[in-house]
Amino acid sequence: MRTPIWQCPVNERDAIRRAYILRGQYQHVMEYTRTKLGEQYRRFKKCWFEQFSWLEYSPNKDAVPCFLFQVKKTHYPTFTVNGFRSWKRVNVGKRCALWMHVGGPTSPHNNAVQSVGVLMNGSGHIDKVMHAQTSEEVNKNRLRLKDTIESIRWLCLQGCALRGHDESSSFDNQGNLMEMIKLMGKMNVNINNVVLEKAPRNEKYTSPDIQKIFCIFLLRE
Numbered sequence: 001m002r003t004p005i006w007q008c009p010v011n012e013r014d015a016i017r018r019a020y021i022l023r024g025q026y027q028h029v030m031e032y033t034r035t036k037l038g039e040q041y042r043r044f045k046k047c048w049f050e051q052f053s054w055l056e057y058s059p060n061k062d063a064v065p066c067f068l069f070q071v072k073k074t075h076y077p078t079f080t081v082n083g084f085r086s087w088k089r090v091n092v093g094k095r096c097a098l099w100m101h102v103g104g105p106t107s108p109h110n111n112a113v114q115s116v117g118v119l120m121n122g123s124g125h126i127d128k129v130m131h132a133q134t135s136e137e138v139n140k141n142r143l144r145l146k147d148t149i150e151s152i153r154w155l156c157l158q159g160c161a162l163r164g165h166d167e168s169s170s171f172d173n174q175g176n177l178m179e180m181i182k183l184m185g186k187m188n189v190n191i192n193n194v195v196l197e198k199a200p201r202n203e204k205y206t207s208p209d210i211q212k213i214f215c216i217f218l219l220r221e
């Protein structure tokens with residue numbers, strides 16, 4: 001149900017990835033669907049979450065990992081778009097489909113895992129090398145992201161609209177989300193120092209696309 005990364009605006013993909021990462025894997029424990037595969041009924045097992053920390057279970061589609069760094073729809077559709085659900089191919093020794101998906105040190109999966117580390121620690125990535133992020137900047141980004149997410153969470157919970165009629169900074173009332181972010185800033189100087197006009201141009205985390213995506217994953221909780 002998530003918006004695929006390749007459908008997100010290029011400039012906002014990293015922010016959206018960080019939000020998904022902070023939100024954590026979707027590892028809901030529930031009564032999983034039983035499917036008849038050959039002679040036997042099989043289903044997803046919750047112990048696979050411990051074995052494969054990256055694994056997610058989609059109640060609509062089943063396991064959908066390796067989602068964050070796919071930039072084309074056609075790459076590895078089993079694990080990104082369609083969902084993997086051949087349960088009898090899990091934990092069958094060397095041929096275990098989940099281990100095969102993980103693959104060797106330079107596999108697409110392991111490259112994605114590495115990219116998560118780079119994205120969250122802000123070093124090593126090619127555009128981060130050109131603009132080396134200090135740990136202070138990383139902390140600022142996280143605080144700003146958290147502020148946006150918590151504001152959206154509260155507004156969604158209260159059934160309030162996020163957006164106003166006019167969100168330009170010259171307008172007195174910029175809508176619930178912007179006003180909430182401003183209010184948080186008034187109460188906490190650390191937040192005030194990182195949000196809205198204090199934020200770097202592409203990392204304000206307040207565009208309509210980002211709001212929509214954050215809403216979708218907060219509403220699943």
Ligand SMILES: [Zn+2]
Nearest residue numbers: 065066101109
């Ligand atoms: Zn993967």
